[in-house]
Amino acid sequence: MLLVHLRKGKPLGAVSVNIMKKVGGRWLVDSAVPAATFEPAGSDSQVLAQPDYAPQAGQAFSRTERISAKWVLIIPGILLGLIVLTPIVVIGAHQIGDRRRQHERREEDRRRVFRNLPERPH
Secondary structure, three states: OEEEEOOOOOOOOEEEEEEEEEEOOEEEEEEEEEEEEEOOOOOOOOEEEHHHHOOOOOOOOOOOOOOOOOHHHHHHHHHHHHHHHHHHHHHHHHHHHHHHHHHHHHHHHHHHHHHHOOOOOO
8 A cells, every 4th residue: 555645736635546456475556446545634624435435325224215213113013913913813714624524524514314214204
């Protein structure tokens, strides 16, 4: 890393540049990529680096475009509802099926019993 100081009157005070690469025990110039910029002497100190130039830089902790606080209650409510309602629905469906089968068996038994009885005189 190389720190380059610019002349007085320039908009920046210094630029930190990554330019060196070690190849076979020697340091060679690879490329000149600014790593950070510094404000000139006498101004408010501000250092800007690669994360500041990235998309949505500085917005990681922004108060805008956040998820609503309602979701803190909605998501657990949905999960709890599923945990409670799923067994109720499954048990209810089984009970309805059992009642239907019992009714069919009773009707079948009644038909079988009455089929063997003589007819009632009128």
